[in-house]
Each structure stands twice: as structure tokens, then as C-alpha cells.
Amino acid sequence: MIPWLSSPLTPVPDPETVADVSDMPVGLVAASAEISVRRLRDAYAKGVFPWYSKGQPVLWWSPDPRTVLYTAEFRLHRSLRKTLQRFLATPGCEIHIDAAFERVIAACAGTPREGQDGTWIVPEMQDAYRAWHRAGQVHSVETWIDGQLVGGLYGVNLGRMFFGESMFSHRTDTSKIALAALVALCRQRGIEMIDCQQRTSHLVSLGAREIARRDFLAHVRRAVTLPPVSWHYDASMWAALDDRLPPAGLPATAHPSPLPP
Template sequence: MSSQLPWLAPGDPLPQPNDAWGADDPAPGLLAAGGTLDVANLCAAYAQATFPWYGPGQPILWWSPDPRMVLPVAQFRLHRSLRKTLQAFRARPGCEIRVDGAFKAVITACAAKEREGQTGTWIVPDMVRAYTALHAAGHAHSVETWVDGELRGGLYCVALGRAVFGESMFAHATDASKIALAALVCLCRVHGVELIDCQQNTRHLASLGAHEIPRDRFLAHVEQARHQPGPPWQFDPLYWNALLSR
């Protein structure tokens, strides 16, 4: 496609995902710039496998990469060390998973996380406000690792029906974010969610069983899954059996 990037005014619809820049363009996967981060526009974007990602001082940038990194929950790799960590967490009094107990604290902690090779954060204040509003509307959720009444790690995600899109994680204690991810995998397994979107490829995600699929295949999954009843966003300790009993 042409390297001319569409600029959106408030209220303009996003282009189709297949119009995103390709491998020969300056930023593969970039779809458009501008527009707004209101709840309706975010829901419309995720419904067509598109998400905002930009840094301080930049306009809103919309992305739909091809291929797409996804984690099939049935293929989550429970390494021996993480299994031991989960078993200890499950058995220890004062350790618990909460869902949507402290969404604002989770996204704020994700925004403050230092990332190797990066300065600043893509979770800019406007993104925090936008996803907090998305959470209030019932479309964004946090999965949290609590120890002795303190939030020690967690993640947040977007959900449209059974289409679940992972966003970011943080940890203030060893393995606290991995525990939250494992809890999300358990919740998804119990309630028939097949994939967790990971957006882009990283070695860490690949080590846990994530892999790339063509964008068209991911779009077809989202279209089918978003019309299905979503899971109840709560965590029962019995859900650990979806991982630990195997």
C-alpha cells in the first residue's frame, strides 16, 4: 500500500485492518493517526483487531500488525518453576487473585514500569483515562496478585465477549505478573475463551506458548468470539485446577 498515513478527525471511522502499512512501509502494522480514545471508538477498534499505541508527544496511533501474536490458552506452557510458584501461592494464607479489585492501581503501575530499551511509556495519561473509562463501561479488566493485603503484581486486558486482548503487566515481587497471567489463563480455560491477544512478538511471550498467526485469521477469531457471551470476570480458587491438575 501507499505510505500515506490516514489522519482521522474525531468521529471518523478507522480504516480496515488490511489497509495497515505492510513490510515495505516505514512502520509495518500502522493503520492511522488521530481520532479519539472514547469508549465507543475503542470498542470499534478492538472489534476490528486494532489498538492504540503511541508515546508522549505523539498523536494517537492505531495499529493492526500482521502477523498477530496470540496465546492459545490450551497451549500455555506451565514451566516447572512456575508450577512450583503457583502451588506455593495457592497454599499460602494471605495470597489471592482478585479481578477488577484495583484497576486504576494496576494500569498506573503498568504505566510506571521501566521497559528495557525504552524511555517513557506508551501508557500515557490519556491512555490511563481512556482505559479507566473502558473499565467503568465493563470492557476492560484487571487480574491482580495480592499478598497479605498488598497488590504485588497484575495485568489489564480488554474483553469484547470472548475476545480477550492482553495489554500490559507489572510486578513488584518476583513472578507476581506471571501468577496473574496464569490466573487469566485459568479463567479463560474455564469459560471457553480460546485466545489471549498479545499484539506483538516477544521472547517472553513465546516462551509461554504464544505464537504468531496471520491477521486475517485473528480477525476471523475476533469476529466470532466477540459475539459470544463473555466470561464472568471473577476468580474462584478452584480455577487453578485448570492448570495445576494436569
């Protein structure tokens, strides 16, 4: 039987104690009627995330194996390096952090996915992550061209751990550019692992791989206790990804302020 979290104060159980019971789907940890910042924070610190569809209760998962991207293993393919060099050298092409979070999560929810009917980023989930973003632990990495938001991603940062949630792209490679920026930021600031939740061929092509849940949970338990990192963009972080980035002579420019809609 699926453990039911009957009260908003009921903690999410340790996934290693309940996951993979014979009468439960693999990786399903618990279910609840609501989703809140308090519960999200508790769940992520235990390596658990929500994933459900409209009309279902909130389902809490910790799959085994878990797909992760070690930031040291990110594959900066030659074509992507050239794309980044062009992007960083072109006026009007910019990376921003948290400038338009609500637009990013809405774009992620509204982007069609191959083989999927609808979205798991349902309205109440969007509301919960927006509230968590306002509390300072959910962030967006955004690709802008000529003042237009054209790609990006969002995820959760606890301590020195980043849990990736979703990404979108409205122009070629703009989500890859945002992911590369995230990896550069994580490398510069001591985040060794990005949680990707489940395996996709796209993520594998960029260096993600599956690890055993017990190893993932052991890393999470350590990483979430470390001091949090600063979330702002600085062009100097690209050198942590490749010493040929940014192009020679490009200044390290911070973009701390939200852009107009």
C-alpha cells in the same frame, strides 16, 4: 498517507484494506487526535489497538504477524507450577479481579521496560481505559500478598476474546502468577485466545506464538460476537490449568469486593 480519523464518529478502517501501504510503517492503520471508549471499542472489535508516545497523535496498529497465546498452549513449566502451588497454599496470598484496576494500570505505566524510554501508557490513554473499565469491558487480574498489590495485568474482553495490554511485577513471578490466573479463567470460560500484540521472549517462553494477521482477524471477528464471560475469581478455575491446582483441600473462595488502598 496515513488515514486520519477526523471525527470521533469516524470508524477505524478495516486493517486489511489499509495496512502495509508502501509509504506507511508496517501495521499502522490510522491516526487520530483523540482516544475514547467508543473508538477503542470499534478498534478492538477489528483487531486494532492504540500505541503511541507522548507528543504524537494517537496511532492505531494491526501488526502482521500478530503474537497470540492460545490458552490451550500455555506452558505451565514445572517451576511455575510449584510457585503456584506455594502461592495458593499460603495464607495471605490471593488473586483478585478488578479490585484495584486504577492502581494496576498506573503500575503498568510506571514500570521501567528494558530498551524503552518512557511509557506508551500515557495519561490520556490511562483515562480512556479507566472509563472503559467502568463500562465493564476492561479488567485487571491482580496478585496480592499480605494485603499488598504486588503484580498484575490488565486487558480488554469482548465476547470470547481477551486482548492483553500490559503487566507489572513488584515481586518475583507475581506477573506470571497473574497471567496463569488469567489463562485458567479463560480456559474455564471458553476464551481460546489471548492477544499479546507483539512478540517478546518472555511471552514465547510461556507458549505465545506469531500467527498471520488474516488468521488473527478471522478469529477476532468470530470471538467478539459470542456472549461475554463473567469476571470474578473462583479457586475452582485453577483445575482448568492443571488438575494439581489448587492444592488438595483448598476451598474455592470468591473475592468479589475491592480491597482497601
